[in-house]
Amino acid sequence: MRADGFAVLLNTFERPDLLKTALRHYGKCRGVEEIRVVWSEKRDAPREGTAEDGYFVKKKPGLVRYDAHAESTSIQNRFEPLDDLRTRAVFNVDEDVRIPCETLYRGFKAWQKHPDALVGYYARNYAPAKKPSDGCSWRYVANEFQLWWSGKYSIILTKAAFMDQKYLKLYKEHLPDGVREYIDKGGGNCEDIAMQFLISSITREAPVYVPASLMYYTKAKLGGVGVAGISSGAGHHLKRGDCITDFQTMFGAEHIPLVETYQ
Template sequence: MSMVIAIREASPGGDYSPAKEKASNRGVYGGRSPLLHRRLRLFVGGAKYKLMLFLSLLISLYLLSSKISPFMGWNPHYPSSVSSPSRGGYTVLINTWKTNTLLKQSVAHYASCHGTDGIRIVWSEIDPPSNKLRANLKKVAERAHKENIRFDLNDEVNLNNRFKPIEDLKTDAIFSVDDNVIVPCRTLDFAFSVWQTAPLTMVGFVPRMHWLNEETNGVVHYRYGGWWSVWWMGTYSMVLSKAAFFHKKYLELYTNKMPSSIHNYVSKARNCEDIAMSLLVANATGAPPIWVKGKLYDIGSSGISTLKGQSDRRNKCLNDFVSLYGTMPLVSTNVKAVDATHEWFW
């Protein structure tokens, strides 16, 4: 049997010494200080501790956020009988009245948005749209490769017209908007993604609030809160249909299931159809709407919202509707959806 024997050379300073070799390996005879070794070990140990602490903090924040979300009123995984739309787009429902110039600008803009599947125009004038207007809007839409554009004609001026059921809709999502309101495409598509997480509720850009005003003889009276009260208090319970997403099924519910007394009220007052829709959705879901933070651009007159005494009329509408419902279905919330990828601060 053969054996391999390692031969070590003697050190320059004298005979070979195992003790000297062992000490050299520990650093006594090497060029590195044992103090440096100890500091390196302490540093590595501290880094591991900081990494474990950081990971523990991330896990804690994740668990906390998962509990806060439902508590704050918006649960993206809220069980729904309405499935999230699979066709990946939305129909822009534009309400217009004798403002063809604004309508052309509005159609041109929304046809350019990536998520727009089709455009429907609620026309409530005695005279139908001219052939010139039709051809112009069709050309604008085709230029943006959006050929699905149609007029829904009504022969009377009635604000209930904007919520009539629409045949041949290809999408579950409706984006209801006034012809003088422009929402940037990127903001609009973000709001659509928010709506897809909660397709039962309304998701919009114009928040409003109902405030308890007084109670007399057991009857509660409410005050309609505009933008400044929402901004000041950070609470809202409605998003107006002048710029909001909702499921197409609410068109059917509004027209055929909502009390006719409310239809008559809206028709006679020529006002408050947006409050009626908010009450309808809240009554159906028992949940608050979702306000999406985003810029809106008003490209024309604001219509009846600028009339004198509008605040008093809105207060009356709100209380009369609640009386007709027999209850207050609106649910307040302070949740706001923000596209964090385009915000400087959270």
């Protein structure tokens, strides 16, 4: 198993233009040993050497492979174990996220220093619910100005994050009972929070934030306008606060396992 590179686990669903753009981008980045596309669409996965060549990296035959999940459209397919991965490090990413190549490699080097942590580019946090009537519940902190001002975070989003491939198997086999079903019934929300709960509960350590440039985040914001997805739905942040509250109970934790740290 190679240690000097990483696999890209590229999650996609019915956005072919974004997928093709992501493949062209990550196919040229330093350190990428292979790209595994998580394919949860009902139609057959693209085949290399056919008219669907746009779904591959033409100058690097064999770099891209598709892992089909014909019976499921669950967003948790992104964490399905892959027995034939060539590298210990995997980079989870959504097809609408394109981390600049140099920033991507810098993230990989950070992961090599913290191989048991979740290492990535989008930091989030949790905080007590604002209303006293909410009792012992949590809210999800996604306000980037607030995160920047406080410097505190405890969650790294897996829409762009490095991890050890061992966590894929642990997610499948060792999540507390009911977590996977809870996520699927909740409209495909919170699988990334569940992964952070799992890793933090095992390591008792904080994740690692690797910031990209301000220009990148600005362009990403502008580029995401009008792109439909889970995070654009009404009440998204409220639901994620509910997930944090419910996961604490489901993980059987008296104290929330998420570990805060400062950037």
